[in-house]
Amino acid sequence: MTTLEHDTSSSPEEDAEVSKQWTTRIRRRLVEMLPPERLIPDRQPSFLSSWIYIFGALTIGALAIIILTGMVLSLEGPGWWHTSSLGLFVNSMHLWSVELFFFCMVIHLWGKFFMAAWRGSRQLTWITGAVTFLVSVGAAFTGYVSQTNFDSQWIATQAKDGINSTGVGAFFNVLNFGQMLMWHIVLLPVGVLFLTGLHILMVRRRGIVPPFEDGVNDKSATVASGTQEGTPS
Template sequence: MTQDERLDREPDVHTWTGRARVWMLKKLPPDKLLPEDQPSYVASWIYVFGMGAIGSLLIVIASGVILSLNGPNWYHISALGHFVNSLHLWSVELMFLTMVVHLWGKFWMASWRGGRALTWITGVGSFAVSIVAAFTGYLLQTNFDSQWIAFEGKDALNASGIGAWFNVSNLGQMFMWHVTLLPLAVGAIVVLHVVLVRMRGVVPPIDAAATDSQLTGVPATATEPTEAKVN
């Protein structure tokens, strides 16, 4: 009996929490959420950059929390504040660098194949929201650069019609977007992206698509060379 069949026969599922549990266990069983191994084709440097972007994002968030705790007077004046401010900037640079290489890799292996369209869409979404988050970060430098960026950006935003509400020359509003709304949005969409990768599996190389056991649900066998496991 498969796990799905066992879940279908669960007797006492009559509440929304029980139904949600069964649905989640079917969609994302623990061995898929936290797998022991990956298909052999994942043993390539091109699969490293997504995790690189997530690692960079964690440093961005950690350094951002330290900046929030101490405030602008600290990170504009003290040596340690300058260091953490720079760490925040350069981890963002590293995140975009790794994210773009990840995007190139996934684009050229057509990673939306095999029912992974939503994984691709959430990846594009996280890229777009990260750009807005980075943009509001540049507006918070409180120097001539940030003034210049705000006054160049406001013309584009006014032309699109949202400038009256999303006012880039309103420092307080941009600060709140940068430290609350946008980090929540980036975090949520990245978590969704990773969960979808776990649900659908890592996209195989194009010539291995026919034997993608994570897509077909057929267990890997020794006769399928692309399904050899990496410990």
């Protein structure tokens, strides 16, 4: 028994030593920035009782389907849908979830723009969302040029002049299928997922911006965060 028991008592010197550790400092800083009850709240503010607030979550749902179908497509390769009805189905799921993703994201963007969702120190939340949108456009574009059909050839040849005129064509060659596919299935999805995660963490940290009626100025908008009294989520 004694061999399994750990001595939990520690001296003040040991406590001081532990509190100086970089892991301890990082953990304390993270918990301070984003306490668990704010990260996954039990209740939401009552002003969230509107359909306009669901489009961010719908966008994330569509993104999950995009990633899952993209992973299935990566098992068989980009030409799978030409020769298999299952491949065609998965490819279509991938395409239509992208359509839904942008559909919901644009409505989410419109809603947040008219709410001035950058109020109350939420500038970085807005900026990460806007940058995610731009990176998503790049991810969609590289997907369209990876279809391995005449449509993708047409898009690539039309886009090359525009991209070359910016100088980006020196290292981003839309006529290079292998390069475009790598951007589409590795670099840009990693970017979209990272930025989406960052965006969600910022929404959780600062809370969802209240409507103008509830928070006319920045000061009151800061007070209304996601963990205040309200309706069960």
